[in-house]
Amino acid sequence: MYKVKVVTSGFQKDLKGKREKVAHLAEGQYHFRNNKHYVKYNDSDLDKENVIATTIKTDGGKLTIFRRGAVDTEMIFLHGEMTHTSYHTPYGPMELEINTRQLEINMDEVGGQGEIDLFYDLAVNGSPVGEYELHIKISNAGK
Incomplete structure (x- = not known):
C-alpha cells in the first residue's frame, strides 16, 4: 500500500x-x-x-469508479462503449447511461503513480445531460 495524492x-x-x-x-491509498x-x-x-468514499479500479483497459456515502454508484467506463448504472441519492435513484468517447489509462504499479484521461457523454433517466472531461492524476505521497 502507498499513500497517494489524487488530483481530479x-x-x-x-x-x-x-x-x-x-x-x-x-489524499488516499x-x-x-x-x-x-x-x-x-x-x-x-x-x-x-457527507463524505463520499471513492474507489477507482482499473486493469488498464476498463475503469470503474465506486462512490459510497451520500450517493451510491458503480460507474463503468469502456472506450467506445455505452454502459448503464444506478445512481442512488437521498432523493431517490437515477439511471445513468454513460457513453465513453475516450479513455486513456497510464498507471505504474510500483509507487502508485499514474494518470487517467476520460471523455464521456452522460444521460440521466434516458435524457442527455451533457459532456464530461475528467483528468485524474495520482502521485506517490510516501509509505
Whole structure:
C-alpha cells in the first residue's frame, strides 16, 4: 500500500454549451493486486458533512469508479462503449447511461503513480445531460 495524492480536474458541459470547471485534491491509498490498480480516497468537496468514499479500479483497459456515502454508484467506463448504472441519492435513484468517447489509462504499479484521461457523454433517466472531461492524476505521497 502507498499513500497517494489524487488530483481530479476537468469540465462539465451542459446541453446549452455552458462549461463548468471541476477540481478536487485528496489524499488516499493505492493498492495493486490481481493485476488491478485500486485508488481509494474520500471526496468531501460537495458537502463537508457527507463524505463520499471513492474507489477507482482499473486493469488498464476498463475503469470503474465506486462512490459510497451520500450517493451510491458503480460507474463503468469502456472506450467506445455505452454502459448503464444506478445512481442512488437521498432523493431517490437515477439511471445513468454513460457513453465513453475516450479513455486513456497510464498507471505504474510500483509507487502508485499514474494518470487517467476520460471523455464521456452522460444521460440521466434516458435524457442527455451533457459532456464530461475528467483528468485524474495520482502521485506517490510516501509509505
